[in-house]
Amino acid sequence: MPAEGARAGAVTRGTQSAGEGPGRKTTHRFPRITRDTARPEGGGRAASGDAPAPARQWPMLVVLGGVALGLLLTALDMFRAGTLLIGAALLAGAVMRWILPSVGMLAVRSRFTDIATYGVLGLAIVLLAMMAQPHPWLQIPFLKGILHFTLNQ
Numbered sequence: 001m002p003a004e005g006a007r008a009g010a011v012t013r014g015t016q017s018a019g020e021g022p023g024r025k026t027t028h029r030f031p032r033i034t035r036d037t038a039r040p041e042g043g044g045r046a047a048s049g050d051a052p053a054p055a056r057q058w059p060m061l062v063v064l065g066g067v068a069l070g071l072l073l074t075a076l077d078m079f080r081a082g083t084l085l086i087g088a089a090l091l092a093g094a095v096m097r098w099i100l101p102s103v104g105m106l107a108v109r110s111r112f113t114d115i116a117t118y119g120v121l122g123l124a125i126v127l128l129a130m131m132a133q134p135h136p137w138l139q140i141p142f143l144k145g146i147l148h149f150t151l152n153q
Helices: 002-008 058-075 079-099 111-131 141-152
Strands: 011-013 024-026
Touching (some): 058 079
16 A cells, blocks of 8 residues: 555545545645656657657757867867857757747757857857957957956966
């Protein structure tokens, strides 16, 4: 009987509910022993179930492919182009997470948290790549002052 009660999860003795056995009612308490885990939000598919595995996860593959190509470019001494591509891949992941209803394993947390994380990190990488020396494409005066202050101290 104890194993049966634990297996039933959040079932307590009491009045009978619809669909329950005699003398049992459901509660909102967590079970003492967990038998299964909740399906993660990213467990959904981005393509139909009959498609091959890579096609079902195309949003994640697009982001990973962009990051891999950016790392390759960076390793081949094209630092600015590589880091810009890495940042653009993360920004593309944020856009896909915002627009597409199902993005497969690209969904890690809640939609808002994923968009904010991918977007902030992608934007930071793009801005830093544009401000990199020598010959920066973007100059932000107060950041230059902060950099000189921290290096001179």
